[in-house]
Each structure stands twice: as structure tokens, then as C-alpha cells.
Amino acid sequence: xxTDMFVKxxxxxxxxxxxxQTVYMTVISTVFAYVLGLPLGIVLSVTxxxxxxxxxxxxxxxxxxxxxxxxxxFIILMVALLxxxxxxxxxxxxxxxxxxxxxxxxxPFVARMVESSIKEVDKGVIxxxxxxxxxxxxxxxxxLIPEAKPSLITGAVISMVTILGYSAMAATLxxxxxxxxxxxxxxxxxxxxxxxxxxxxxILIVQVIQEVGMRIVHKSDKRxxx
Amino acid sequence: xxxxxDLSKTYISASGNVEALRDINLTINDGEIFGxxxxxxxxxxxxxxxxxxxxxxxxxxxxxxxxxxxxxNRPELLQMRRSISMIFQGFNLLEQRSVLRNVxxxxxxxxxxxxxxxxxxxxxxxxxxxxxxxxxxxxQLSGGQKQRVAIARALATDPRYLLCDEATxxxxxxxxxxxxxxxxxxxxxxxxxxxxxxHEMRVIDQICDRVAVIDRSRIAEIGAVSQVFTNPQSAxxxxxxxxxxxxxxxxxxxxxxxxxxxxxDTTRAPVVASLIMECQVPLNIVSADIREIDxxxxxxxxxxxxxxxxxxxxxxxxLNERGIAYSKEV
Numbered sequence: 001x002x003t004d005m006f007v008k009x010x011x012x013x014x015x016x017x018x019x020x021q022t023v024y025m026t027v028i029s030t031v032f033a034y035v036l037g038l039p040l041g042i043v044l045s046v047t048x049x050x051x052x053x054x055x056x057x058x059x060x061x062x063x064x065x066x067x068x069x070x071x072x073x074f075i076i077l078m079v080a081l082l083x084x085x086x087x088x089x090x091x092x093x094x095x096x097x098x099x100x101x102x103x104x105x106x107x108p109f110v111a112r113m114v115e116s117s118i119k120e121v122d123k124g125v126i127x128x129x130x131x132x133x134x135x136x137x138x139x140x141x142x143x144l145i146p147e148a149k150p151s152l153i154t155g156a157v158i159s160m161v162t163i164l165g166y167s168a169m170a171a172t173l174x175x176x177x178x179x180x181x182x183x184x185x186x187x188x189x190x191x192x193x194x195x196x197x198x199x200x201x202x203i204l205i206v207q208v209i210q211e212v213g214m215r216i217v218h219k220s221d222k223r224x225x226x
Numbered sequence: 227x228x229x230x231x232d233l234s235k236t237y238i239s240a241s242g243n244v245e246a247l248r249d250i251n252l253t254i255n256d257g258e259i260f261g262x263x264x265x266x267x268x269x270x271x272x273x274x275x276x277x278x279x280x281x282x283x284x285x286x287x288x289x290x291x292x293x294x295x296x297x298x299n300r301p302e303l304l305q306m307r308r309s310i311s312m313i314f315q316g317f318n319l320l321e322q323r324s325v326l327r328n329v330x331x332x333x334x335x336x337x338x339x340x341x342x343x344x345x346x347x348x349x350x351x352x353x354x355x356x357x358x359x360x361x362x363x364x365x366q367l368s369g370g371q372k373q374r375v376a377i378a379r380a381l382a383t384d385p386r387y388l389l390c391d392e393a394t395x396x397x398x399x400x401x402x403x404x405x406x407x408x409x410x411x412x413x414x415x416x417x418x419x420x421x422x423x424x425h426e427m428r429v430i431d432q433i434c435d436r437v438a439v440i441d442r443s444r445i446a447e448i449g450a451v452s453q454v455f456t457n458p459q460s461a462x463x464x465x466x467x468x469x470x471x472x473x474x475x476x477x478x479x480x481x482x483x484x485x486x487x488x489x490x491d492t493t494r495a496p497v498v499a500s501l502i503m504e505c506q507v508p509l510n511i512v513s514a515d516i517r518e519i520d521x522x523x524x525x526x527x528x529x530x531x532x533x534x535x536x537x538x539x540x541x542x543x544x545l546n547e548r549g550i551a552y553s554k555e556v
Contacts, residue, residue, distance in 0.1 A: 132312075132331070132335060143320065146323070147321060224365070
């Protein structure tokens with residue numbers, strides 16, 4: 001029923017290894033994408049014309065840069081960023097290089113997710129904080145981020161799923177994970193069952209991320225009373 | 227003391243300039259409850275936001291306790307705002323913070339130690355009657371309770387002034403009563419000067435000492451509430467006190483229309499009945515209202531005389547003779 005390759009991969013726990021590699025890369029990349037994207041998203045929303053510190057020039061320039069990165073298909077961006085990866089982690093192949101490209105590729109997406117979450121915060125609450133004499137930085141740390149928290153977590157779940165999808169392309173750069181299993185052992189050696197099983201595992205991982213994420217959101221959102 | 231001097235605010239937009247406020251001159255004394263009333267769009271919300279400079283006036287000065295806010299730099303202004311608190315129609319509580327932590331918020335911003343802030347917040351929750359809700363979240367509270375939390379939060383920094391922007395407009399009549407009573411109590415016991423923005427005359431006559439009537443970006447009239455109520459000078463004040471003048475015109479195509487004002491003494495006398503019987507004038511009552519200001523009963527009534535000059539003259543002469551205040555309506 002299964003191909004020899006499938007059995008071999010199964011016996012050597014290569015699917016488990018793939019899952020681990022994919023999850024590991026996705027998590028690390030998401031964390032770093034937020035290290036870059038969260039401040040960028042906050043700057044975008046704060047400097048917007050309806051933000052707490054409107055700065056037209058900053059907002060426009062940042063917006064254009066972020067849009068530029070988001071316009072390039074990830075597979076091309078990844079190849080284009082190889083020299084950058086070499087500069088940062090010293091190599092342009094393998095997981096380290098892949099993580100660099102994932103972070104740079106996902107950060108602009110994360111910035112837009114964060115921006116839209118922050119913009120959802122009720123204007124009245126911000127006005128109340130301003131009326132109390134709250135400085136802008138404290139409005140960000142004590143009002144915008146805490147009030148947007150459930151929405152930010154929802155955004156993080158979506159970002160993580162997107163990054164997981166990107167990470168499957170890592171195989172092209174010699175990265176490991178379920179993408180590599182599917183492409184190298186499945187596609188290139190004509191083992192359909194390996195491809196389908198790798199895809200199924202990706203689906204399961206996404207389901208788990210989504211389910212756990214939404215539980216965290218539900219628990220953390222104080223607007224939900226039950 | 228809050229002094230607004232030659233205050234104007236114009237919103238500039240691509241589709242044309244909108245003049246929200248024009249030449250506003252106003253003095254609000256320490257310890258009073260000052261009302262600002264007007265219809266929607268009259269400029270009253272902009273006016274109250276100019277007091278703490280949430281909106282920066284295009285021209286004029288805002289002077290509070292002798293200090294010109296329009297001349298302050300940002301840190302000075304932020305510091306000043308701690309003595310001018312504000313509550314809102316939409317309550318504007320932090321939804322992700324507990325009731326207690328909403329009240330400690332302004333204290334955190336002011337750099338007060340955590341333990342001291344919590345103690346102060348507990349004390350204020352007692353003042354507004356919500357000491358048992360400290361651990362609850364805003365989503366679990368009713369509208370009236372939310373506004374009480376907002377009031378406790380507004381009082382946390384021991385402000386000298388409290389600005390209320392349509393603070394009871396989202397509440398039902400009973401809850402409105404209790405919130406107004408609470409505001410009055412805060413004014414009396416803590417000496418906080420309160421500025422009330424509203425479109426409801428009921429709010430004004432319930433708690434305010436003085437009132438400014440604002441109409442189309444300008445102050446139409448200003449004075450003690452009892453004075454404005456018994457003897458409104460502007461058309462807009464008359465309309466706010468006893469609405470329906472405009473709409474009533476449509477269904478009664480009769481004669482001269484009079485607005486009678488009763489002060490404390492004449493309110494209980496059967497004026498209309500006497501007028502009908504003694505002058506033999508059949509009249510229509512278009513609308514009427516009675517209210518209590520400072521324990522005195524005031525009333526206003528809009529009546530319509532028949533389309534007959536002899537009868538009209540007779541009625542007017544009778545009113546003059548009795549010294550009952552009236553004004554002719556068109």
C-alpha cells in the first residue's frame with residue numbers, strides 16, 4: 001500500500017524529524033519576525049494621520065518600504081536575500097539562512113497585522129488616557145498594546161501559519177522540515193504517498209496552532225464574560 | 227477658575243472650513259457646577275475638549291488657575307491635565323483591565339507607588355459605591371456602573387475640575403438620576419468644580435448652578451439656571467426648555483401664541499383656568515412643563531389664543547394685570 005520510501009522514512013522517524021524541524025523553524029522565525037514587526041507596526045499605527053502622534057513623512061516612507069517587501073513573492077525574496085543571510089549568519093544555505101529569509105519576509109506582514117490590531121483600539125479609550133495626561137509612550141505600553149492584546153494574539157496565530165507555509169519552501173535552500181521531506185523524498189523520487197502524508201502533517205500542525213492560539217485569545221480577552 | 231477668552235476653533239478640510247466655535251468668552255468659577263447645553267452639532271463637545279486642549283483652539287486662550295494652557299509645552303500640559311479630569315458618554319474604560327486597575331491607571335501614569343495607588347482606588351470605589359466590583363471587568367458591568375468606575379478613575383488624581391461630556395446621555399432615566407446625584411455629592415463634599423456638557427435640559431436644572439446655552443458655534447445666552455429657565459432670552463434656550471415650538475406650529479393654525487413662565491409663586495395658582503373663565507377666551511395648550519430648581523417649582527407653558535384680536539387683547543391685558551411673565555411666539 002505504501003511505497004518503500006514511505007516505510008523507510010517512517011521507520012527512521014524522518015516524519016517526526018520533519019515535524020520538529022518545521023515547528024522549530026516556524027516558532028523561531030515568528031519570534032524574530034515579531035521582534036522586527038511589532039515595533040514597525042506600532043510606529044505605523046502611531047504615526048498614522050489618526051494615530052496618537054501623526055507623522056506623515058515617517059508613515060509614508062515606512063509604508064512604502066513595507067509594501068515593497070510584501071509585493072515580492074516569497075520564493076524570489078528568499079533567493080534575493082541570500083547575501084543578507086550570509087552577512088548575518090555567515091552562510092547562505094541550511095536552516096540558519098532560511099530563518100533569516102523567513103524573518104525578513106514575514107516581518108512586513110507582521111507589521112501590517114500589528115498595525116491593524118492597534119488601530120482597532122477604541123479611540124475613546126485613547127482620548128481618556130490623553131485627557132489624564134498620559135505621555136505617548138505610556139499610551140503605547142499601557143493602553144494600545146494591552147487593549148489590543150487579544151487581536152495581537154489572533155494576528156500572531158495567522159502570522160505563524162503563514163510563516164509555516166513559507167518554511168516549506170525552505171527546502172529549495174537546503175533547509176529541513178516537512179517541506180524538504182515532501183520535495184526531496186516525495187516529489188523528486190516520485191513517491192506520491194510521501195507528499196500527501198507530509199501535507200497531512202502540515203494540516204495537523206496548523207490545526208493545533210489555530211486551536212491552541214484561539215484558546216489563549218479566548219482566555220486572555222476580558223471582554224468575554226462567560 | 228476656568229477662563230475662556232475669545233476662543234475660536236475652525237476645522238480645516240479639503241471640502242471647506244467648518245467653524246465649530248466662534249468668539250467664546252466664558253468664566254467658570256471654583257466650586258460651581260456649570261452646564262453647557264446645546265443641540266447636536268452646536269459645538270459643545272468641541273468646547274469642552276478645548277478646556278483640556280484635547281482640541282487645540284485656532285484662536286484665543288484657555289486660562290486655568292491663572293495659567294494659560296495654550297502657551298504651555300507638552301510636559302507642562304500633561305501635568306496640568308492631571309488636575310482636569312474628564313468623563314465621557316461612552317465611559318471609555320480600559321476593557322482589558324479590572325475595575326480596580328482602571329481606577330489605578332491615572333495614578334500609575336503619575337508615578338504613584340502600587341500599594342498607595344491600590345489603597346486610593348479602593349477608597350474611591352467606596353465613594354462611588356462599587357467596592358465589591360474591584361475585581362470585575364468592565365464587560366461585566368451595567369452602563370451606570372461603568373460610569374461610576376469612570377468617575378472613580380477621574381477622581382484618582384484629586385482633580386480640581388471634572389469635565390463631563392454627555393456623561394448621562396447613554397443611560398436610562400433612573401440611572402441618570404443616580405449619576406447626577408453622585409456628581410452633585412462630589413461637588414459638595416470634595417469641592418470639585420464640574421463642567422457638564424449635555425443636550426438635555428433635565429440634566430441642567432437638576433445639578434447646575436449656571437448654564438451657557440450654545441447655538442451654532444456661539445454662546446447664545448449665559449446665566450443662573452433659574453434665571454435662564456424663567457426668562458430665556460434666546461430662541462434656542464426657549465426651544466431647549468420647552469421643545470416642540472416648531473413642530474406644534476404645523477397642526478394648530480390659530481392665532482397669537484404665548485409662552486407663559488411661572489416662577490416659584492405663581493406655579494401653583496390655576497392661571498390658565500382663571501384666564502379662560504375670567505376673559506371668556508377659549509385657548510389651546512400647545513405644551514407645558516414643570517420642574518424643580520433649587521427646591522423651587524418653575525413652569526413653562528405654551529398656549530395659543532383664538533384668531534380674534536379682541537379676545538387676544540383681553541387675555542394680554544389680564545396677564546399684564548396679574549404680573550404673569552409671558553412672551554409672544556411667532
